[in-house]
Amino acid sequence: MRNSQPDPRTSGQLRVDLGDRSYDIHVSPGLLARADDLIAASAGPGPRFIVTHPTVDRLHGGALREGMGSSPCQTLHVPSGERQKSVRRAAALWGALLAAGADRGAVLIAFGGGVIGDLAGFVAATYMRGVPFVQVPTTLLAQVDSSVGGKVAVNIPGAKNLVGAFYQPRLVLADPTLLKTLRARDYRAGLGEVVKHGAIADADLFSWLEANTRPLARRHPPAISHVVRRSCAIKADVVRADERESGLRAILNFGHTVGHALETTAGYGVLRHGEAVAIGMVAAARIAGLLGTCPPHVADRLVALLDALRLPTRIAHMPLSRILSAMRSDKKTLRGIPRFVLPREIGVVQPGCEVPAHIVETALLQLGAST
Ligand SMILES: NC(=O)c1ccc[n+]([C@@H]2O[C@H](COP(=O)([O-])OP(=O)(O)OC[C@H]3O[C@@H](n4cnc5c(N)ncnc54)[C@H](O)[C@@H]3O)[C@@H](O)[C@H]2O)c1
Ligand SMILES: [Zn+2]
Structure with missing residues (x-):
């Protein structure tokens, strides 16, 4: 396998080369302070919708919103737990986006662990046949695995991840300091x-x-x-x-x-x-x-x-x-x-x-x- 450029051992920035679906992964402490510019450059200037759990919002939402500066931004809450990766919860998010007037330029920001990443990614892949989405993973599993690769999905009764898509994020922002509060x-x-x-x-x-x-x-x-x-x-x-x-x-x-x-x-x-x-x-x-x-x-x-x-x-x-x-x-x-x-x-x-x-x-x- 080829090594990613630049050298990932020393650099906080990597690129996933997938032609017109290519994207950068940034890994460094304090990264959220630069969120506004990084998101605008990769996902466009549209209104932003942060999908997150109330707990994650309480712990780290302030830092993310601060990093977004004055860009328009709304927060959509989803309770914690694997059960939330459901068609029902996805439908609630589609409805919330519609009610907020979100169009195809809207940017979804998955701010949480694998549950939020898979769910928000699925909603981004399907709302208006696809809107840009950004992964801001807050669990170790999401930072090392689920936020990269573009597999998004919800569960149906008896079958985990059965309904989903390959839908790549425009950007991944992994800040290791967010993991301090993880159980x-x-x-x-x-x-x-x-x-x-x-x-x-x-x-x-x-x-x-x-x-x-x-x-x-x-x-x-x-x-x-x-x-x-x-x-x-x-x-x-x-x-x-x-x-x-x-x-x-x-x-x-x-x-x-x-x-x-x-x-x-x-x-x-x-x-x-x-x-x-x-x-x-x-x-x-x-x-x-x-x-x-x-x-x-x-x-x-x-x-x-x-x-x-x-x-x-x-x-x-x-x-x-x-x-x-x-x-x-x-x-x-x-x-x-x-x-x-x-x-x-x-x-x-x-x-x-x-x-x-x-x-x-x-x-x-x-x-x-x-x-
Ligand atoms: N798409 C993929 O390629 C892929 C790969 C692996 C796993 N997954 C999926 O990932 C999911 C599991 O993800 P997970 O392990 O991140 O679990 P999770 O998303 O449920 O998060 C675990 C818990 O940590 C809390 N939390 C999140 N960030 C926190 C923080 N910074 N501080 C304190 N608490 C925090 C959450 O509220 C939650 O209660 C599964 O649904 C699995 O199917 C997807
Ligand atoms: Zn796994």
């Missing part, structure tokens, strides 16, 4: 996706994480900036090579085949997404170990790193049969046969792997699934 569990869950990025594409990042678990646990701003930049650079490279997930982009699903099944089995909200992905990555590494396609030290290093970051690595209180049936009914499953992204070594994975059922069962039982 500890939400912060840690975001680290799960950072570990994933190292495991799929960047052995140096993985080693860096192994050596820096303490500054990360303390939310040391330079440590957070580093992982957000590296993660965005990796995701930008993958998305550039395969915007609509027809091939390479599937590597981003490392840990997600089992992870999604665990989220469904536990009941949404019980396991954080990043926690489920952490266990799912260990499962994939154990499966690859059982198949003999990956040395055992890969799973051992994953477990040690995830343990040090206080992320779960074992399945607790979940029957094997329910996990397997959730995996078969996942929307990414072809003809009821789950596909896995399997590690070959740290930093290299193989997508699209079919795995014999008895191997999957053995790995899940080894990880603690009950019979």
Whole structure:
């Protein structure tokens, strides 16, 4: 994969090259102070609509509005929680935009975690067949993952992210200082996706994480900036090579085949997404170990790193049969046969792997699934 320009290790600015859908990702502390100019330059001069949760607004909305200067701006509140990623909530936002007289020049600003990003992005993709939108992610998961790549969606009963689009933002503004107020569990869950990025594409990042678990646990701003930049650079490279997930982009699903099944089995909200992905990555590494396609030290290093970051690595209180049936009914499953992204070594994975059922069962039982 090509490296993003300029060098993402040192620069706070990256570009996702997608022809006329290209956009910049800015990662730096205090960035919101420059929001007005950055948004005007990338999304146009139209009236701005900030979509956010009341809590995020209370904590950080002032800084964002201050950064917007005198530009016209309204705030639309959405309660917290995965349930808000719904057609009903999207319809309420379409209605609020219409009532406010928003036309095709209106700029939607997603100011929150992945729930707000996916929901506001979906509304932006559909309102008047598409209005510009800007991601200002406020959770670690959103800064390292969901705000980049243009997947937007809502859930329908029984099917997460089933209704959506590929719709790229015009700009991503990631300010690591916003993460100071995040609940500890939400912060840690975001680290799960950072570990994933190292495991799929960047052995140096993985080693860096192994050596820096303490500054990360303390939310040391330079440590957070580093992982957000590296993660965005990796995701930008993958998305550039395969915007609509027809091939390479599937590597981003490392840990997600089992992870999604665990989220469904536990009941949404019980396991954080990043926690489920952490266990799912260990499962994939154990499966690859059982198949003999990956040395055992890969799973051992994953477990040690995830343990040090206080992320779960074992399945607790979940029957094997329910996990397997959730995996078969996942929307990414072809003809009821789950596909896995399997590690070959740290930093290299193989997508699209079919795995014999008895191997999957053995790995899940080894990880603690009950019979
Ligand atoms: N589009 C994609 O590519 C993609 C990728 C991964 C995940 N996702 C989606 O992301 C969602 C999960 O996102 P999430 O983990 O960010 O959860 P979230 O958006 O629900 O945010 C978690 C909690 O943190 C609070 N919060 C947000 N920012 C805060 C801050 N700075 N300080 C204090 N509290 C804050 C929120 O109010 C919420 O209660 C899921 O719906 C998932 O499907 C999408
Ligand atoms: Zn994920």
